[in-house]
Amino acid sequence: MSKDKLSTEPYKGVRDFYPEDQFLQDYIFEHMSRACELFGYEAYNASLLEPTDLYRSKTSDEIINEQSYTFTDRGKREVTLRPEMTPSLARMIAGKSREIPMPARWYSIGNFFRYERPQKGRVREFWQLNADIIGSSSIEADAEVIALAHNIMRSFGADERNFEIRVSDRRLLEAAYEAAGVAAEDRAVTTRLLDRRAKMEDFDTKLAAELGENRASALVSYLDRTTSTAYLEQLHTILKARGVGNMIVDTKITRGFDYYTGMVFEVFDASGQNARSLFGGGRYDNLLTLFGHDPIPAVGFGMGDVTMRDFLETHNLMPDYVPTSELMLCVVDESAMSHAQKLAQDLRREDVAVAVNLSAKKLGDQIRQADKMKIPYIIAVGEKERDSGQYTVKNLSTGHELTTTADRISEHLFSSLG
Amino acid sequence: MSKDKLSTEPYKGVRDFYPEDQFLQDYIFEHMSRACELFGYEAYNASLLEPTDLYRSKTSDEIINEQSYTFTDRGKREVTLRPEMTPSLARMIAGKSREIPMPARWYSIGNFFRYERPQKGRVREFWQLNADIIGSSSIEADAEVIALAHNIMRSFGADERNFEIRVSDRRLLEAAYEAAGVAAEDRAVTTRLLDRRAKMEDFDTKLAAELGENRASALVSYLDRTTSTAYLEQLHTILKARGVGNMIVDTKITRGFDYYTGMVFEVFDASGQNARSLFGGGRYDNLLTLFGHDPIPAVGFGMGDVTMRDFLETHNLMPDYVPTSELMLCVVDESAMSHAQKLAQDLRREDVAVAVNLSAKKLGDQIRQADKMKIPYIIAVGEKERDSGQYTVKNLSTGHELTTTADRISEHLFSSLG
The missing domain is CATH 3.40.50.800 (Anticodon-binding domain)
Known part of the structure; x- marks a missing residue:
């Protein structure tokens, strides 16, 4: 063997998919696609490479400044390997909104990159389904994307006892900020702190450092007191009628991205084996204004392959490998x-x-x-x-x-x- | 509209796939997959991001030095967005060769990046099927990958008169280099010149500049004289028996990549509407030695979406769009x-x-x-x-x-x- 032989390892934090691994990927993707199609969602895609500006204002500072793959191309353009799909979707809709019959239902399954320390449930390249309804502000649309997520989980063989859909509303959070006197410029960073609340040991200290003791405790007490809203109760009723029996109102759910404006939800493994949320989504009614476009209401979610594999494994829902050849x-x-x-x-x-x-x-x-x-x-x-x-x-x-x-x-x- | 609004354009040279575009992508991918599966090929995949070293010695200098997307990650690793699949495939096989039953048949459909000037048939992000047989040096394997490519074309509704499969052999080229006295170190660059011969106006001048007048003319005359070999005639007979009636021997076919060692082929649109080859492939028996591994014979091809769309359009083979919802x-x-x-x-x-x-x-x-x-x-x-x-x-x-x-x-x- 020559001394300068190449390594057979993939790049750090990404995965090779040998046939038995790819079989499982395809199993997951096919179930996602089929459920989306039964709900009338059309497949779309964009490039993995996007102008970096697309993410600057709305994705989240942490992701863009610390976790993105951003570089300058040979023509001096600053480009980023997409860390999420929603900005590309908003860009595409804004570019052709007159030609697209609305409300539109779109889905895509693609790969995404984030520069993170590889650990359980986190890799640097992951795959994700994104499903969105664009052009409807109706609570029916909020309910539908949750029902779709629920249908996908059920199509994997999951029982309603295996997972829990926790739903809240960014408008509730905004009301809490108003009541506690949190200034507009402090809200994005506070929202991200709240998003990580359950995972942080020093949440109270950090929040007080950000807002001051008084406002921090006013905010926490407002949020702890507010256990539901009329909107969330109505959503619960609609979902119940649609056969979704495991949605609960949880006002601690906030989501990390800056662009959410209404309903937000996260799905958790009820077994307690996977502490982080499996996936989530929400409503973002203003994202198209970034492109100088009138606001178009939109709601959707992203469902990744890594947490889904963990979930299927935990609940013995992994399919047996079947080769291509009969x-x-x-x-x-x-x-x-x-x-x-x-x-x-x-x-x-x-x-x-x-x-x-x-x-x-x-x-x-x-x-x-x-x-x-x-x-x-x-x-x-x-x-x-x-x-x-x-x-x-x-x-x-x-x-x-x-x-x-x-x-x-x-x-x-x-x-x-x- | 605010002055600093974001552009709705994608990054230069890449494509957005709106539902009607994605419908066509999926149509192409499904036909490719189905044909591969009928031949017993198993799906696999690797990451889009690979260590740059993987491409340094064997892909082609032009692609790596001028056309790759290469950058340094936050951990100071040099990485490249894959410009082709074969090096990743070789890496994966070398990494687990003891566990993989051989000969193995593998296929994947994925995206690739090359920094090129966008023009007809060339974009910066393209999609490509790769199908390979690993672990067989048999002429039957050479014939099979060509038959598979032929089946895919037929499954799109193409007639044998619509395309032509031109086949040659790198061993013939090596014999020509020997006969003309072309030194080992000049061969890679000469092969790439020959690969572009039909597209170049100053081929003779460039070749003479590279090899000197005498060797250049000896090489050209050897190649022009050699119209076939026993191996190529046998391949022709086997393919005929398998129902492939549009393979022709064309000793002008060389392919650009450095790693080919035997049969090489390219498929052309017979209409003359698309002058460049639609796609191609060949045999590469030594690629695994890069990883310090014993050589494993392999043969395969890559079939891209961009030229395939052009081909389908030229021959009125584009499917009518059908939405997801019934x-x-x-x-x-x-x-x-x-x-x-x-x-x-x-x-x-x-x-x-x-x-x-x-x-x-x-x-x-x-x-x-x-x-x-x-x-x-x-x-x-x-x-x-x-x-x-x-x-x-x-x-x-x-x-x-x-x-x-x-x-x-x-x-x-x-x-x-x-």
């Missing part, structure tokens, strides 16, 4: 290769996923490979099969065999797999 | 909203994609929105429907109406849509 053709002798290839091609036309074993190893080794790859069926193809037109389909897990003609193979596989 | 429920009066939501939820359970119109506009406006969104069916839900349990399903393109009960709606839709 059938491997093991080639007994090279002289039968072209016949095996032709058979494979015919079966593919009947929608059977077929891998032809190209190893040129002994039959036993080829069958062991199929087994190691968890491929359910094999057919050994040699001169005998080529000359007789009779093929023996073997189920590797049961050992069951059936001998039949080429045109009956797919029928047998589908009846067995189904 | 049905929109138009809400006649707010008092019927919760009933409409319940109906929507019931239909989703029967696998119907349903959007509920939240606009609170007049019925006519709601129907116009459904029509503008190209949603095929609507049901107007008001107090009458709620009280009678009878719903009128209207087909917006034919005007045909059918009145039925809630439990018969999905059956009617599927029989009409099918």
Whole structure:
């Protein structure tokens, strides 16, 4: 081995997805997509690379100044690997708002980057579903995005007892700021402190340092006293009618991003195994004004892959890996290769996923490979099969065999797999 | 409008995918995936961010020095947004080669970045399918990746007359270098010159400047004389037997990447509308040695979205846009909203994609929105429907109406849509 050989490690804090890992990613993404589509959401996407200015005013200072991947391109433009989707969505809507029928329902699944210390539930590249309703200020829209999130969780096999949807309202927070006399310029930083309240040991000290003892205690006491609002009760009733039974009002929920203006929610693992919220979202009615556009009301959420994997694992909801191939053709002798290839091609036309074993190893080794790859069926193809037109389909897990003609193979596989 | 409002433009050279654009992306990706799966390829992925060293020796100097997005992260690591997939694939295989049953078939669809001047067929962020067989040096593997590429093209509805698969062999090129006396250290740059030969006006001058008049003309005359090899003829025969009738031997094909060692191929639009190759690939048997690993033979190709869109457009193969929603429920009066939501939820359970119109506009406006969104069916839900349990399903393109009960709606839709 040469001394300057390259490392096989990926970049720090990101993940390689080997086939069994990617299988799980695709499982998660397909369930997310399918639920979104059943609710009428249209897929969209933007580039991973955005002008840095897009995030400067509204994402959150911490993310942009300390956690973003920002650099200057060869043309001296300052660019950022997107840390979240909402600013790109707002940019796209603002750019074509006249052509887009509203309210619009949009979703996307993409990757995002944050420069964080890698730890449980946090990586530097994560994947996230974003689903939003743009152009409706109705409480029905607030309820719908929560119901959609609930449907996705249920589609993974989660029970309502496994997770809890905690909902609050930024307007309640604004009222608390008014009542406690928190100045407008202190509110963003205070909101982010409140967002981390449950995770901080020195919350009271930090809050007092920020607002002064009096205002800090007035704020905390206002918030502790305010356990619900008429709006939140109405939302609860609507969700109940839609079959969402695990929404609770929790006025401690604030969310970190600066752009929220109304309902905010976070979903928690009820097992207590994953202390941080699994995901969340909320209403942001003013984001389009950044682009010089009239405000357009919007509400949505982002649901990441990392916490979702943890959740599925905690609740034994991980799917068993199933390989792409339903059938491997093991080639007994090279002289039968072209016949095996032709058979494979015919079966593919009947929608059977077929891998032809190209190893040129002994039959036993080829069958062991199929087994190691968890491929359910094999057919050994040699001169005998080529000359007789009779093929023996073997189920590797049961050992069951059936001998039949080429045109009956797919029928047998589908009846067995189904 | 404030003077410092943000631009709604994306970063230069990248694309926003509005729902109708994303529909086409998904159409392309689904056809690629499905063909790969029918051939038994397993999905994988790696991060977009890789250590820059991964590309230094083998990708191509031009790409790394002039066209890559390379920067230093907050921890002083030099990182690159991947310009191609093969180095990541080789890294992953080298990292777990003992655990991976070989030959392995892997595919991925992901995004890539190159800093290029945006022009037709070239953008700074593109998407690409990569499909590879790792661990087989057999000509059957070479034939298979070409057959897979051919199947994908056919699955888009392309005819064999619409495209041409031009194949050559790097070993032929090596023999030409030997014969013409081209020194080992001049070969990489010469190969890249040859790769651009058809696009360059001053090819002969540049080649002579690189190799000297004598060697340059010896090389060109050797290559012009060599029209095929036994290997290429055998490949042609195998592909013919597999139903690939549009492969031709073209010894002018070289490919730009340094890592190819055997068969190389490029696919061209036969219409002449798109002069550059649509995509290509080849065999690279030594790439794993970069990681201090024994060589593992491998062959594959990359197929990008940008040239594929151009190809589909040229040949009138673009699919018509179909929205996610099969049905929109138009809400006649707010008092019927919760009933409409319940109906929507019931239909989703029967696998119907349903959007509920939240606009609170007049019925006519709601129907116009459904029509503008190209949603095929609507049901107007008001107090009458709620009280009678009878719903009128209207087909917006034919005007045909059918009145039925809630439990018969999905059956009617599927029989009409099918």
